[in-house]
Amino acid sequence: MLPISFSTVSCLFSLLSRNALALSLISTGGTFMLGDIPYYIPATPYTTISPRGFSRLNSVNGLSPVTVVSVTAGNDSVGSLGSIVKDFAADDVWNTGFLEGLLVLYTGSGYRPSYSSGSTPLSGSNQSSTIISIQSNGSLTIPNGPYFLSTNGALYQPYRLYSDFAGAFTQPLIPNSDDSYAALPATLPGIESPGIAVPSRLYYTRTASKPLAGVRVGIKDIYDIAGVKTSNGNRAFYGFYPPATVNSVPVQRLVDAGAILVGKMKTSQFANGERATADWVDYHSPFNPRGDGYQDPSSSSSGPGAGAASYPWLDLTLGSDTGGSIRGPSQVQGLFGNRPTHNLVSLNGTMPLAPELDTAGFLCRDPTIWKAAGIALYADLPFYSEYPTAIQTINFPTSVTTEASNITLSFLSKLEAFLNAKSTTALNLTTSWAASRPTSATASLASFLNTTYPIIISKQQTHLVRDPFFAAYAAVHDGRKPFVDPAPLVRWAYGDSQPDSALAEALNNKTIFMNWFNSNILLNDSRTCSKSLLLYSGSVNANYRNEYIDPPTVPFGFSTGRISVFAEVPDVVMPIGQAAYQSNITEHTEMLPVEVGLMAAKGCDGM
Numbered sequence: 001m002l003p004i005s006f007s008t009v010s011c012l013f014s015l016l017s018r019n020a021l022a023l024s025l026i027s028t029g030g031t032f033m034l035g036d037i038p039y040y041i042p043a044t045p046y047t048t049i050s051p052r053g054f055s056r057l058n059s060v061n062g063l064s065p066v067t068v069v070s071v072t073a074g075n076d077s078v079g080s081l082g083s084i085v086k087d088f089a090a091d092d093v094w095n096t097g098f099l100e101g102l103l104v105l106y107t108g109s110g111y112r113p114s115y116s117s118g119s120t121p122l123s124g125s126n127q128s129s130t131i132i133s134i135q136s137n138g139s140l141t142i143p144n145g146p147y148f149l150s151t152n153g154a155l156y157q158p159y160r161l162y163s164d165f166a167g168a169f170t171q172p173l174i175p176n177s178d179d180s181y182a183a184l185p186a187t188l189p190g191i192e193s194p195g196i197a198v199p200s201r202l203y204y205t206r207t208a209s210k211p212l213a214g215v216r217v218g219i220k221d222i223y224d225i226a227g228v229k230t231s232n233g234n235r236a237f238y239g240f241y242p243p244a245t246v247n248s249v250p251v252q253r254l255v256d257a258g259a260i261l262v263g264k265m266k267t268s269q270f271a272n273g274e275r276a277t278a279d280w281v282d283y284h285s286p287f288n289p290r291g292d293g294y295q296d297p298s299s300s301s302s303g304p305g306a307g308a309a310s311y312p313w314l315d316l317t318l319g320s321d322t323g324g325s326i327r328g329p330s331q332v333q334g335l336f337g338n339r340p341t342h343n344l345v346s347l348n349g350t351m352p353l354a355p356e357l358d359t360a361g362f363l364c365r366d367p368t369i370w371k372a373a374g375i376a377l378y379a380d381l382p383f384y385s386e387y388p389t390a391i392q393t394i395n396f397p398t399s400v401t402t403e404a405s406n407i408t409l410s411f412l413s414k415l416e417a418f419l420n421a422k423s424t425t426a427l428n429l430t431t432s433w434a435a436s437r438p439t440s441a442t443a444s445l446a447s448f449l450n451t452t453y454p455i456i457i458s459k460q461q462t463h464l465v466r467d468p469f470f471a472a473y474a475a476v477h478d479g480r481k482p483f484v485d486p487a488p489l490v491r492w493a494y495g496d497s498q499p500d501s502a503l504a505e506a507l508n509n510k511t512i513f514m515n516w517f518n519s520n521i522l523l524n525d526s527r528t529c530s531k532s533l534l535l536y537s538g539s540v541n542a543n544y545r546n547e548y549i550d551p552p553t554v555p556f557g558f559s560t561g562r563i564s565v566f567a568e569v570p571d572v573v574m575p576i577g578q579a580a581y582q583s584n585i586t587e588h589t590e591m592l593p594v595e596v597g598l599m600a601a602k603g604c605d606g607m
Contacts, residue, residue, distance in 0.1 A: 042159070047140070054153070066103050067101070067102050067103070093199065158199075161197055163195060168266060169263045219251060221267050223320075223350050225264065229243050248349025249345060266303030267300050275552070276296045286303050291583060301325045305317070333363075339361055339571040341569060341604075382606050386528045387607065453556075459506075461488075513567065569602045571599045573598075
């Protein structure tokens with residue numbers, strides 16, 4: 001008996017006329033179970049083929065699960081087919097249920113592979129399948145992989161449905177035929193909905209022009225995607241504005257490189273920093289899978305961080321970093337994450353926090369995909385084959401006092417060996433600033449930059465986002481204001497309390513620090529791009545999401561995490577191990593990620 005069950009077909013009704021009872025029933029696809037795996041089958045087939053021989057296939061509700069394999073003379077034997085199919089087992093969408101039928105696609109005149117009319121054992125795979133030969137006339141190209149075949153020859157590419165149990169997504173997406181996207185019209189049973197639909201990786205082949213072909217990507221919900229609404233983490237904003245008509249520039253570059261967009265992902269509201277769970281009102285903060293599962297995921301790229309850390313089926317996520325919004329979630333969830341050199345890619349079609357500080361970057365488990373994505377996003381990025389031999393450290397352990405410090409110092413030793421480092425110097429930024437600061441700046445770096453970040457983000461976001469949103473919303477809601485979470489309101493109120501001249505002063509202070517830092521600390525080099533690397537260590541501390549906290553405050557101050565924000569230099573974080581802690585949730589020893597951060601000179605992202 002065929003292990004397939006028909007669960008439901010999603011349908012959309014639209015009223016054709018106010019004065020008529022005629023309704024148009026439009027299929028939006030359906031969900032099936034093949035074995036114990038749920039699938040979404042879109043309404044539109046990938047292609048239609050001649051239905052010759054299909055009556056030999058078992059079907060349910062007119063559909064049969066099949067596998068397409070392309071062959072040429074010489075690799076068309078049953079043994080060759082078995083070897084090909086055996087390799088398909090590594091794909092998470094394909095399963096042996098798709099061997100109900102094996103559609104062998106061949107080309108060439110005067111040549112036709114011949115197979116038994118019954119179920120044929122596939123040598124080397126311990127499986128049997130009904131094999132049907134289909135000739136391609138040159139125009140018929142069907143990628144290898146799993147399909148559902150209808151009795152009339154319609155061939156559908158299924159999507160496997162995964163549960164978003166970490167609550168990382170706002171909207172699961174599927175592509176439309178016009179290069180726009182639509183919300184997935186399917187879900188999974190239970191409280192861990194919605195389902196996220198992913199296509200088989202077997203359909204895609206990476207090439208020089210499509211380096212991200214088949215790479216599944218989640219997009220932070222501040223980037224526009226054609227056909228889809230943007231929420232910025234705010235329910236009122238999502239409900240008020242229509243869907244975007246074009247992709248943001250970063251999204252389009254990923255799509256052009258072959259990336260598969262699977263959904264939009266949660267952001268803390270308007271990309272402001274928020275603590276789970278207290279600050280998140282409109283939407284629930286995603287779950288960090290590390291440790292006891294109840295650690296804060298950090299923000300504002302909370303969804304991209306939780307999704308990349310939780311789901312092996314998700315390859316890459318696109319986040320944004322203004323003051324730490326990629327690096328923070330990456331550090332606490334054991335991911336690779338990068339804040340690039342500022343202005344390396346246009347952010348047209350992206351909600352701003354502060355254009356002078358905003359950047360687009362990635363959160364990822366696999367550094368190979370991370371690099372390929374960077375090449376696609378940051379066009380014309382120069383690469384270097386030689387590396388600096390000088391290392392600077394800041395806020396770095398000097399002796400082994402904890403498990404984390406042991407891991408961190410071990411990493412430094414290995415890096416020194418890899419670079420054949422000639423020197424490793426502990427940097428005291430405060431002392432260096434006091435000794436060589438510009439004459440127009442105060443002696444205290446902490447004092448000089450104390451209000452720079454909050455003034456820039458609050459002044460810019462109130463002007464660029466809040467004011468036009470509030471005005472438009474009030475115009476159609478009888479003067480009402482939309483709801484906004486506490487954290488953005490606190491920051492915006494601070495901006496309102498400052499004179500207009502404060503923004504120019506804050507930007508000037510940022511520029512003064514940037515010029516000083518790039519001339520004195522991280523200098524460029526024609527051979528290695530950056531004369532040195534600046535390393536810092538991340539903290540490894542439990543940060544529970546179920547603790548009551550004080551109300552949100554204005555993000556005053558200067559820290560290591562703000563260096564790259566003001567200096568506009570690339571800043572990456574990477575996992576190097578994990579350290580134990582005693583959880584007050586599980587009352588067991590659990591593990592937290594240990595990460596290091598690395599900065600290089602401006603423009604040296606391709607080192």
